[in-house]
Amino acid sequence: MSILLIGSLDAEEYAEWRQHILAHLPAGEELVLAGEPHDPAAVEVALVANPPHGTLARYPRLGFVQSLWAGVDRMLSDPELPRKLPIARLVDPALTQAMMECALAGVLFLHRQLPAYARQQAGAEWRQLSQPLASQRRVGVLGLGELGSAAARGLSTVGFKVSGWSRSSREVAGVSCLSGAEGFDRLVSEAEILVNLLPLTPQTANVLDAKLFARLPRGAGVVNLARGGHLVEEDLLAALESGQVSHAVLDVFRQEPLPASHAFWQHPRITVLPHVAAYSEPSTASRIALENVARFRSGQPLTALVDPGRGY
Template sequence: MALLFASTADDPELWRRELGRRLPGLEIRVHPEIGDPADIDLALVWLPPPGLLASLPNLKAILSLGAGVDAMLDDPTLPADLPLCRLVDPSLTATMSEYVLLHVLKYHRMQDLFARDQRERRWQLRLPAPASSTRVGILGLGVLGTDAARVLAGHGFSLRGWSRSQKQLDGVACFAGPAQLPAFLAQTDILVCLLPLTAETTGILDRDLFARLPKGARLVHVGRGAQLVEEDLLDALDRGQLGGATVDVFVQEPLPPEHPFWAHPAIDITPHAASYSDPAVGADVIAENIRRFFDGRPLQHVVDRARGY
């Protein structure tokens, strides 16, 4: 019985060390050194090669190293009958909230405008309004969205949130469902997308949505790449409907060198780097699920494949 680790973005030795401290008897094999595929019971993965999981005849559960699992769900060879668990980890949540706070503050404190002034060698004093006058709207009030709202509230921002079903969060004006989306957008100066990728959210960041935001609103997109209609973002920026955008996730990753986002003066790009799991913290969550597996108890954070998260 063994666990297969497969990720090109994570250090396998760090994860092997941290999991070994918590589960001393666990055998961990690192892809591509699989050995006998029939020995593998569990897979701990991030963006595994298509077909890899299907090649493991005795695989019984899949543990993701990330919060998003849409890339795995897009693999037509993904075993349909196995539990797939996303990672809900305090370090991943904390780093996402840091990223959101950083870029909301960037727009609130007009750092994007100061950067433009510097490029144009223009000395211009710009004094920010109180944080309470900046309306931040969070699309998606799951674990990540809820924590981002908590962190932003600590800095005094005026907060609203939108989700598929009704939520109640202290200090957040909550909206729910398609009927309330226009009212949510109309009251949002900085829009933060933290939605999971589903059939309903694919392409949600489009021309119509941007048109419902106040003119000059900013976008911080840390959801999933397929939620953004990229040509509509470029059009909204060029028309001045949006004043700027920070984008961390893309339809195609890595972003091709010829992509127009690279050179656009109103777009800031990061390479899918908004959040990450610290193995010293995330290993607690993974180890607990492994114990549950071997004890025959229900696994945590199992993805509802019909919903996509």
């Protein structure tokens, strides 16, 4: 039987993933690529990276899907996706570390007022701004999954007063953990810098909107490292214009690549990153993915299974 590699990948990316998957492929397994001739009826396992909608439904004997990405929202939005198919997310310590680093970089960028100094430099203005310590700054992290918890812990280690919110109760060392509607409101109302690492679900879509921005302390900073679908772009622009939000660091967008004509590119209070906060490293992700495939083959419990009802 075959393992299928399929996704929104170009030829170079397919070649890189193929190289690393073959290095960890268990004996007796055959790897086939979506763009090459293969028998769909022989495919039992799919390793996927945002496969185009409708493609997984073409494999009648498909029994397990292992994502090579941490996020699975695009795949779950496929109307033809077999609903009882077990799907696992990728949980890779290398990806988690990368996301923690980017969250820390974004928060420190705002905390140390580097956007303001960049604007001063453009005007040859030498002016020292008042600078609180990290221990005097409140940071809120929305989402306490693998990535959010790691980011919250990292920020706490630096000394920030960190609060984290999740749908259900969590415990994260050094972090004030909140849940439920009341906890959400409290976190947002106190966050001088807000980091979004929520999964994208129907319940969290458009969460970064005018209502949320209005509840932030005036002049708060925003860091969105999760999904472009969390952000109502027009509401952010209005909040920046009014000064309610001082600066936004954005790594994800509704349309990627971000069109050259988009207002975000030239906005003086927005920092655009080209979706680089954390991405799957084939050398480590391939090994972790195939370890889960081995569990599937042997009937052992799978790791990081997706709950379709929750959307992650």
